[in-house]
Amino acid sequence: MTKTTPEQRRGGHLPTAEELRIWRDFIETTEALRSELTSRLQTESSLSPGDYAVLLALSEAQDRTMRSSELATHIGWERSRLSHHLGRMERRGLIRRQECPTVPRGAEVLLTPAGADAFRRSTVPHLRAIRELFVDALTPDQLRAAGAITAALRANLGPQHEE
Amino acid sequence: MTKTTPEQRRGGHLPTAEELRIWRDFIETTEALRSELTSRLQTESSLSPGDYAVLLALSEAQDRTMRSSELATHIGWERSRLSHHLGRMERRGLIRRQECPTVPRGAEVLLTPAGADAFRRSTVPHLRAIRELFVDALTPDQLRAAGAITAALRANLGPQHEE
DNA sequence: CCGGAGCGGTTGACGTGTCAATAATGCTAC
DNA sequence: GTAGCATTATTGACACGTCAACCGCTCCGG
Numbered sequence: 001m002t003k004t005t006p007e008q009r010r011g012g013h014l015p016t017a018e019e020l021r022i023w024r025d026f027i028e029t030t031e032a033l034r035s036e037l038t039s040r041l042q043t044e045s046s047l048s049p050g051d052y053a054v055l056l057a058l059s060e061a062q063d064r065t066m067r068s069s070e071l072a073t074h075i076g077w078e079r080s081r082l083s084h085h086l087g088r089m090e091r092r093g094l095i096r097r098q099e100c101p102t103v104p105r106g107a108e109v110l111l112t113p114a115g116a117d118a119f120r121r122s123t124v125p126h127l128r129a130i131r132e133l134f135v136d137a138l139t140p141d142q143l144r145a146a147g148a149i150t151a152a153l154r155a156n157l158g159p160q161h162e163e
Numbered sequence: 164m165t166k167t168t169p170e171q172r173r174g175g176h177l178p179t180a181e182e183l184r185i186w187r188d189f190i191e192t193t194e195a196l197r198s199e200l201t202s203r204l205q206t207e208s209s210l211s212p213g214d215y216a217v218l219l220a221l222s223e224a225q226d227r228t229m230r231s232s233e234l235a236t237h238i239g240w241e242r243s244r245l246s247h248h249l250g251r252m253e254r255r256g257l258i259r260r261q262e263c264p265t266v267p268r269g270a271e272v273l274l275t276p277a278g279a280d281a282f283r284r285s286t287v288p289h290l291r292a293i294r295e296l297f298v299d300a301l302t303p304d305q306l307r308a309a310g311a312i313t314a315a316l317r318a319n320l321g322p323q324h325e326e
Numbered sequence: 327c328c329g330g331a332g333c334g335g336t337t338g339a340c341g342t343g344t345c346a347a348t349a350a351t352g353c354t355a356c
Numbered sequence: 357g358t359a360g361c362a363t364t365a366t367t368g369a370c371a372c373g374t375c376a377a378c379c380g381c382t383c384c385g386g
Contacts, residue, residue, distance in 0.1 A: 014290045019298045022310045026297070027266040028239075029313045030193040032320055037359050050372075069334060076191075081373060083336055088371070104332050105180045127177045134189070137319035138312060147185045149301060150192045156300035157195055213342075234362060244343060246366055250339070268351050268364045 033133060041131050045122035050085050051094065054127065055111065055119035058095065067100060070110035071109055094118060197294060203292050214257065215289065218274065218282035221258065227274035230263060234272055257281060272310050291301035 015023065034049075041047055047055070053075045058064050066074070071081045086109060091097045094115035100106035109117075138146065179187065194222045197212075204210055210218070216238045221227050229237070249272060252258045257278035263269035276284075301309065 008288055013294070014287070015294045019306070020290075020293070022306060022313070023293050023297050025313045025317070026309055027193070027197065029317045029320070030190075033316060034190065036320060048371075049292065049355080067334095077336065078200045078374075080337085080375080084372075087272070087336090095168070100279045105379090107335065124177070125250045127183075130186055131176070134186050134316070135178050137316050139311050139315075142308070142312050142315060143182070143185060144187055145305070146312055149305050149312075150185070152302075152305060153196060153300050154188070155295065157192070157199060211341080230364095240343075241344080242365065247342075250366090266364080268349090270365065299381085 009138055036133060037126075037129055041122065041126055044125045045118060047118060047122050051089060052119070052122065054082075054085065054089060054109075055094065055115055055122075058109065058111040059116065059119055061111075064116065065108050066110075067103065068097075069109040089115070195244040200289075200292055200296060204285065204289055207288045208281060210281060210285050214252060215282070216255075216287065217248065217252065217272075218257065218278055218285075222271065222279065222282055224274075227279065228271050229273075230266065231260075231270040231272055252278070 016096065017062050038049055040105055041049065041052060054071070057071055058066060068082065068086070069079055072079050075082075077085075084096060086095060090097060096110050096112055097107050098110065100108045201212055204212065204215060217234070220227060220234055220237050229322060231245065232242055233248070235242045238245075241250075249258060249260060256275055259273050259275055260270050261273070263271045298306065
């Protein structure tokens with residue numbers, strides 16, 4: 001199928017109906033996948049994907065503590081987004097914030113025992129869900145193809161989305 | 164690579180490090196893709212993806228009018244979500260709502276000229292962006308593979324996500 | 327010394343999404 | 357008829373994200 005070109009695909013023009021169908025299915029399915037995973041995480045652990053990302057980073061950090069902006073870069077969030085999210089997580093007792101002694105105006109985020117517990121309880125079911133809904137849904141070939149497609153899309157997306 | 168199985172993959176267990184890496188790249192890249200497309204649509208047309216979906220459905224509807232719950236099923240939204248969104252779109256003059264004469268308690272949503280205009284102006288750039296960021300980033304083989312992967316994921320996701 | 331640039335973090339406003347509760351209306355069963 | 361009951365839409369409360377403005381602090385140049 002190296003000569004599909006229903007309307008001469010060279011020329012920077014519009015997607016064909018078939019290409020558009022693939023696109024729509026693709027974007028809708030990834031959305032459904034994310035939403036199913038989110039919902040399982042929520043009902044099993046009362047955690048959102050955002051909570052999970054923060055707790056994962058803190059769990060792996062030295063002293064279960066990280067500077068706020070360090071954390072932000074690590075998980076790829078804007079500082080403002082993180083600040084809002086930490087506020088909500090602090091209200092629920094998952095993390096605490098305290099002034100950083102060494103850095104002027106710096107804030108340290110630290111995992112509470114409750115936060116560590118919640119994270120520990122959530123990991124295995126979450127990983128199992130990833131396996132069930134993604135890994136096991138695909139053949140080994142498809143899984144490798146997914147990796148290649150991902151890489152191609154990301155390369156095409158520009159350097160700002162690299163990491 | 165038909166015998167990877169670093170920890171005997173049969174048995175419904177956890178994803179391997181490699182599988183997890185593919186998963187993370189996959190989900191992050193689709194997210195980056197969606198966000199880039201959203202941002203282009205926004206700057207070019209001052210429309211959100213939600214606006215686009217609603218306007219598209221109404222443009223194709225008889226009399227540019229649709230019953231609210233019909234519209235909701237058509238684009239796959241909960242009625243509540245649609246109601247909120249229509250409120251915002253109505254404030255911006257993109258659509259209007261009026262009581263439906265035939266159906267009890269029913270509401271008709273209709274496209275305003277301003278809404279039709281905004282949609283018309285947005286379509287070509289949006290489709291071009293889809294082509295540039297998705298279709299043209301992949302080889303024909305990869306595009307077909309993406310379709311197959313999508314289908315496999317969706318099938319595995321259960322009937323409630325079929326459409 | 328002081329005035330402004332820059333960094334780190336927070337805040338507010340607002341769009342967006344979900345969930346549960348609430349109308350408003352017709353239908354059905356007694 | 358009238359007491360439920362389903363259907364249709366809306367509403368309110370809240371979580372989440374982005375953007376722009378702000379605040380406190382250091383540091384550097386005059």
